[in-house]
Amino acid sequence: MSTPTFSHIGLCVTDIDRSVNFYVQGLGFELGQGYEIGAPFHIVMDLPDTLHLKSQFVQKDGVQLELLQYFAPETLGPAERRPMNQLGLTHLSVRVEAIEPVIERVVAHGGQVHRETYVDAGPGGEFVYCTDPDGIRVELMRLNG
Incomplete structure (x- = not known):
């Protein structure tokens, strides 16, 4: 039996270059691998087959963040801080x-x-x-x- 190990945390962003600048220059993360992603990954992401996104990993102290900028389908939701008691990732x-x-x-x-x-x-x-x-x-x- 295999024991799961932690991989990364994914964050949806509106401008990947701006977010890389924030995490690398602002908080001291190191730049990792970057990818252009489309089909067949739309299946695992539960998105349409028109999927097109850019993925950029940044890392610090053994933790990896995957910054994801979606071009198709477009990003959804407000770009404002969420209440701390809202279900999901708080901070x-x-x-x-x-x-x-x-x-x-x-x-x-x-x-x-x-x-x-x-x-x-x-x-x-x-x-x-x-x-x-x-x-x-x-x-x-x-x-x-």
């Missing part, structure tokens, strides 16, 4: 040594910082949420110790 989390320098890079590379979410937990550290260019929530956390 990605990145540990940082200092919050402010990363906030500056996030903003410089197309992200938005939600300062109203900032929490100074004293001996626990600091926490704040930002969003990537498509509204995907990313937690920045500086832990003490």
